[in-house]
Amino acid sequence: MTSTGNAHAIAAFIESMASRPLPSGVLNAARMCLADWTAVTVGAHDQAAGRLARDMTRHWNANGLAPVFQAGTAAPVVSALVNGTFAHCLDFDDTHVGSLSHLSGPTWAAVLALASERQRPEERVLRAFIAGFEVGARIGGRLFGETVNRRGFHATSVFGKFAATAAACALLDLRGPAIAHAMGIAATQGAGLVASFGTMGKPLHAGKAAMDGVMAAQLAAEGFLANPDLLEPAGEGFADVLLQDRSLGIAKLDFDDGWEILNNTFKPYAACLMTHPAIEAAREIGTRLAPVRITKVQARVNPMALRFASKTELIEPLDGKFSIAFCIALGLHGRDVSQADFNAQSIRDTALRQLMTRIELIADPAVGATSATLNAIDEAGNDVSSHIPLASGNPGRPMTWAQMENKFMSLARPVLGDKAAATFAIFETFGDDTGLPALTAALTEGARSA
Incomplete structure (x- = not known):
C-alpha cells in the first residue's frame, strides 16, 4: 500500500472516525439522511424492482440478523441489496451534488445491515455512515462524479459503492491495509450504466453498490487481497478505466477540509x-x-x-x-x-x-x-x-425537520399506519441506543400493516 496516497488517506480517516470530534451539524445531517432513507424505502413498498430483488434473495437461504424490508431478517449482503434497491426505486432519495450521487441509499443500507448483524451501538452506526458518506463524496468530487455520469456510468453505483465499503470497514473494525484492499475489491466490481435510467436497473445500482460494499469489507476482513492502489491520482487505476482519455481523475484526497455531508441535497419533489x-x-x-x-x-x-x-x-x-x-x-x-x-x-x-x-x-x-x-x-x-437560481433542498435552501416530517409521513403513513409518527420520532435523537431496534422492527414488520 502506498504510504502517502489516497489509500493511506482513506484508511487513516476511517480509523480516526472512531474518536474524531463531530460537529452537531454533521450529526444532524446524518440523522436527516437516515430519516430520508427510511421514508423513500418504506414509500417504495409496492415497487417491482425492490419486490423482485427481495423475492430473488429468498432462494439464497442466507440467514442472519440484518433487516430486510417487509421480510424479517437475513444475511447482511441480502439486507444491503434489497434495502438499497428499495431506497432508490422512487428516485426520491437525497443527492450529493458534488459527486452527483445518491450516497445515502447504498450507505445506510450497508450500515444498517452490518450494524444489526454485529449489534453495534448507535453512535458507532452514525460514525460509520458519516465515514462512508465522506469517502464516497470525496472520491467523486471535483467534477469527477459529474464527468463519470456524462460518460455513461451511473455515479451512484460508483461512489455509492465506495461509500458503502468505507462504512462497512468502519463497522468491521478494519485497519489500514485491510481497508485499502476492501476499497480495491470495491473498485474492481465496476459500475452501472446511465442507459439504465428509467428502468429497474437504476435502483438496482444502489442495491448492488450496498451489497458490493458489504461484501468487499467482509472479504477484506477474511484476508482477501486486491490492488490497493486503484484510487490513486496517478497510475493506471480506476479513473483511467472510466475516463480513458484521462481528461479527469480522482483528486488527492483531503479529509480535513470540512464535511461533505453538509453539502447534501434533500429532494422535495419525487423526480430526477x-x-x-x-x-x-x-x-x-x-x-x-x-x-x-x-x-x-x-x-x-x-x-x-x-x-x-x-x-x-x-x-x-x-x-x-x-x-x-x-x-x-x-x-x-x-x-x-x-x-x-x-x-x-x-x-x-x-x-x-x-x-x-x-x-x-x-x-x-x-x-x-x-x-x-x-x-x-x-x-x-x-x-x-x-x-x-437555487432549487429548494440544496445547501443554501436546506430542508427543515418540519419539511422532512411532511415528506416522511406522506410516504410512510400509508405503509406503517399508526407507527409512522413514532418511527419518525426516532431520527432527531438517533444515537441514544433506543432508535435502532425500533427502526429495524418498523422495517421488517412493514408488511403486516401495508
Whole structure:
C-alpha cells in the first residue's frame, strides 16, 4: 500500500472516525439522511424492482440478523441489496451534488445491515455512515462524479459503492491495509450504466453498490487481497478505466477540509434531481397563468437535465420522473410533484400531455445544475417568466425537520399506519441506543400493516 496516497488517506480517516470530534451539524445531517432513507424505502413498498430483488434473495437461504424490508431478517449482503434497491426505486432519495450521487441509499443500507448483524451501538452506526458518506463524496468530487455520469456510468453505483465499503470497514473494525484492499475489491466490481435510467436497473445500482460494499469489507476482513492502489491520482487505476482519455481523475484526497455531508441535497419533489429547478419555476408560473391557456413555454436548463431527464414517450409512471417536460407540466398545473403524481392516470392525463407539446427545452451550458429559467405565454399574450437560481433542498435552501416530517409521513403513513409518527420520532435523537431496534422492527414488520 502506498504510504502517502489516497489509500493511506482513506484508511487513516476511517480509523480516526472512531474518536474524531463531530460537529452537531454533521450529526444532524446524518440523522436527516437516515430519516430520508427510511421514508423513500418504506414509500417504495409496492415497487417491482425492490419486490423482485427481495423475492430473488429468498432462494439464497442466507440467514442472519440484518433487516430486510417487509421480510424479517437475513444475511447482511441480502439486507444491503434489497434495502438499497428499495431506497432508490422512487428516485426520491437525497443527492450529493458534488459527486452527483445518491450516497445515502447504498450507505445506510450497508450500515444498517452490518450494524444489526454485529449489534453495534448507535453512535458507532452514525460514525460509520458519516465515514462512508465522506469517502464516497470525496472520491467523486471535483467534477469527477459529474464527468463519470456524462460518460455513461451511473455515479451512484460508483461512489455509492465506495461509500458503502468505507462504512462497512468502519463497522468491521478494519485497519489500514485491510481497508485499502476492501476499497480495491470495491473498485474492481465496476459500475452501472446511465442507459439504465428509467428502468429497474437504476435502483438496482444502489442495491448492488450496498451489497458490493458489504461484501468487499467482509472479504477484506477474511484476508482477501486486491490492488490497493486503484484510487490513486496517478497510475493506471480506476479513473483511467472510466475516463480513458484521462481528461479527469480522482483528486488527492483531503479529509480535513470540512464535511461533505453538509453539502447534501434533500429532494422535495419525487423526480430526477435535475428537474427540480424547472419544477419550481413552473409552479411559480402556474400561480400566475392558467395552464389550459398557456400556448408556449421555453425552459432553459442545464444540459445534464436533458441528458438524464429527456423522456417524451411515457409508458410507465417511472418514465415521468425522467421527463422534464412532464414535470414542468405538473408544476404548471399546481401539482406538488410528489410520489402521488406519478401514476398510470397522471401520465395519460390529456391536459398534461397537451401541455407537454407546448414546452420547448433549451440546453444552456450557462445555466447551473441547480437553476432554471422558464418563460410562458398564454393565448391572451400574457408573458411570464420565472428564474430559480437555487432549487429548494440544496445547501443554501436546506430542508427543515418540519419539511422532512411532511415528506416522511406522506410516504410512510400509508405503509406503517399508526407507527409512522413514532418511527419518525426516532431520527432527531438517533444515537441514544433506543432508535435502532425500533427502526429495524418498523422495517421488517412493514408488511403486516401495508
